[in-house]
Amino acid sequence: MKKNILELFSLEGKKAIVVGGAGDLGKSMVEALAEAGAQVVVIDLDERMYDQCKDFKNNGLDVYAVKADISKIEEVQNSYKKALKILGEKVDILVNSAGIQRRYPSEDFPEEEWNKVIAINLDATFYFCKYAINTMLENNGGKIINVASLMSFLGGITIPAYAASKGGVGQLTKALSNDLAAKGICVNAIAPGYMDTQLNTALINDKKRTEEVFMRVPMKRWGTGDDLKGLTVFLASAASDYVTGTIIPVDGGYLGR
Numbered sequence: 001m002k003k004n005i006l007e008l009f010s011l012e013g014k015k016a017i018v019v020g021g022a023g024d025l026g027k028s029m030v031e032a033l034a035e036a037g038a039q040v041v042v043i044d045l046d047e048r049m050y051d052q053c054k055d056f057k058n059n060g061l062d063v064y065a066v067k068a069d070i071s072k073i074e075e076v077q078n079s080y081k082k083a084l085k086i087l088g089e090k091v092d093i094l095v096n097s098a099g100i101q102r103r104y105p106s107e108d109f110p111e112e113e114w115n116k117v118i119a120i121n122l123d124a125t126f127y128f129c130k131y132a133i134n135t136m137l138e139n140n141g142g143k144i145i146n147v148a149s150l151m152s153f154l155g156g157i158t159i160p161a162y163a164a165s166k167g168g169v170g171q172l173t174k175a176l177s178n179d180l181a182a183k184g185i186c187v188n189a190i191a192p193g194y195m196d197t198q199l200n201t202a203l204i205n206d207k208k209r210t211e212e213v214f215m216r217v218p219m220k221r222w223g224t225g226d227d228l229k230g231l232t233v234f235l236a237s238a239a240s241d242y243v244t245g246t247i248i249p250v251d252g253g254y255l256g257r
Contacts, residue, residue, distance in 0.1 A: 003238065005239075007238075008238050009036065009237045009238075009239050010036060011033060011036035011037040011038040011093070011237055012037035013037065014033075014037065014038040014093055015038065015039050015088070015090045015093070016033045016038045016039065016040045016041070016091070016093035016094070016236065017040075017041050017043060017080070017083045017087070017091055017095070017128075018030045018040060018041070018042050018043070018095040018097060019043045019044075019070065019094075019096050019097060019098045019125075019128050020043070020044055020070075020097040020098025020099065020147075021040070021042030021043065021044055021049060021052075021095075022042060022044035022048045022049035023097060023098070023099075023197070024195070024197035024198060024199075024225050025097055025147065025225045025228055026044070026095070026097035026147075026225075027052055027225060028225025028226055028228055028229055029095055029097055029145075029225070029228055029229070030042055030056070030063060031056065031061070031229065032228070032229035032233050033093065033232065033233065033236060034061035034062060034063050036233045036236070036237070038062075038093060039062040039063075039064075039087060040061075040062065040063045040064070041063075041064045041065070041066055041083040041086050041087060042063065042065050042066065043068050043083055044066075044067065044068070044098070045067060045068060045070070047067070049067075066082045066083050066086070067079075070119075070128075071116055071119040071124070072119075073123070076124050076127045076128060077127070077131070080132070089135075090135070090139050091135050091139075092136070092139070092142045093142060093143045093144075094132040094144045094145070095145045095147070095232070095236075096124070096125040096169075097147040098120055098121070098124060098125075099120065099121050099147060099149075099162075100116065100117055100120050100121065101117070101159060101162045101199055102116075102117055102159070102161060102162070103158045103159055104158060106158070106160045109160055109161065114160075114161045117162055117165055118164070118165050121161075121165035121166065121168075122164075122172070125146055126172060129144055129146075129172070129176060132144060133176070136185050137183060137185070140184055141183070141184025141185050142184070142185050143185070143235060143236045143237075144176065144185065144187040144188070145189070145190060145235045145236060146169050146187070146188070146189040146190075147169070147189065147190055147191075147192065148166050148169045148189040148190065148247050149162075149166035149192060150192070150194075150249065150254060150255070151163040151166040151167070152166045152167050152170035152191050153170075153255060169189060170191070170247050173187055173188065173189040173245065178245065180244075181244050181245070186235075186243060186244040187244055188235050188240070188243060188245070188246045188247070188248065189246070189247045190228060190235070190247075190248055190250055191247050191248065191249045191251070192227075192228065192249075193249060193250060193251025193255075194213050194217060194222055194251070194252070195222060195225075196222035196223065204222065216254055217251070217252040217253060218252060218253035218256070219253055221252065223250060223251070223252060227250055231248060
């Protein structure tokens with residue numbers, strides 16, 4: 001039966017996991033999914049998520065929290081199992097929004113920092129995808145949304161680990177899409193541009209760098225988590241059933257400049 005436009009975007013009855021859902025962008029993505037009707041489990045190390053989930057529940061949203069250090073594979077596995085149990089052994093939507101950044105000159109980049117960035121930004125993304133894919137295959141499909149970055153397209157300065165990890169997220173998204181499109185699983189990525197988040201606090205507080213950024217951003221402002229909400233619901237819903245393998249920038253026009 002043909003759905004009307006509101007039905008296409010509805011997530012009523014859907015089960016979602018958002019990894020990194022306590023962060024500035026992740027929190028908005030959690031809110032968007034829950035407002036559209038999904039039951040959501042947040043996986044994060046930041047204990048802010050407990051208060052956030054309490055606030056969401058007070059506003060009538062169905063959101064739960066699972067604490068985990070996803071730089072460790074065993075915690076990735078365990079947190080996924082805990083989330084899946086909360087959701088009744090079903091997941092329709094996976095969002096990988098966890099990410100960290102470290103800045104050093106490339107020739108001085110510490111090995112332990114490189115390993116941590118890759119572990120959280122890329123390794124955990126793959127493993128959560130892998131676990132969710134197996135669940136989704138048992139439940140007739142699903143939607144995976146990875147969070148890439150402008151650095152999936154650009155190299156940046158003094159961020160070789162971050163750029164490598166986010167480049168990897170972009171290519172992983174395409175590879176998984178190729179493997180899974182015919183099996184009912186759509187895999188896409190959102191690539192935020194210069195966003196007003198804790199990750200960019202130093203940049204935002206630097207007036208000269210802000211001016212330089214705005215020279216390349218036609219909208220002349222920082223992005224916010226709210227700028228991701230509509231696209232998140234679109235990619236999680238039936239409205240995007242013929243969209244897969246894409247990396248969609250949310251960058252105020254930066255890449256088009």
